[in-house]
Amino acid sequence: MGDIELIIKRIRDRRIELGLSYQDIADATGLSKSTIQRYETGGIRKVPINQIEDLARALHVSPNYLMGWDDTPGYYADIETAMLAQELKDNPQFKVLFDSTKDMDPETVKKIIEFIKYQRHIEGYDD
Secondary structure, eight states: OOOOHHHHHHHHHHHHHHOOHHHHHHHHSSSSHHHHHHHHHTTOOOOOOOHHHHHHHHHSSSSHHTTOSSSOSSSOOSSSHHHHHHHHHHSTTTGGGGGTTHHHHHHHHEEEEHHHHHHHHHHHTTT
């Protein structure tokens, strides 16, 4: 399988695995729905590196995985944990916890997030 075929397969397979539509990926990346479709069908044979990064972020994988340089999809094996970790990473209030959650299951990460939100609320930080 050539490089572009592997990229196409990984984009399509991961999108389907996550239950995302073309529109979901388009919304998350700023690309058009038709561009996503053309990537997956091979209608576009070159994916710019900045778009690989955007696609990887939307698909919760590393750019190295999409490019075929790494066979591990990303930092987290569990999809739900990866999505929760992204919330930790994207929210400045939680960023310090991001690396601490690598080996935790989704329920534990959810409890941590909810506890922090609760604690911030009762201490008046989020009023």
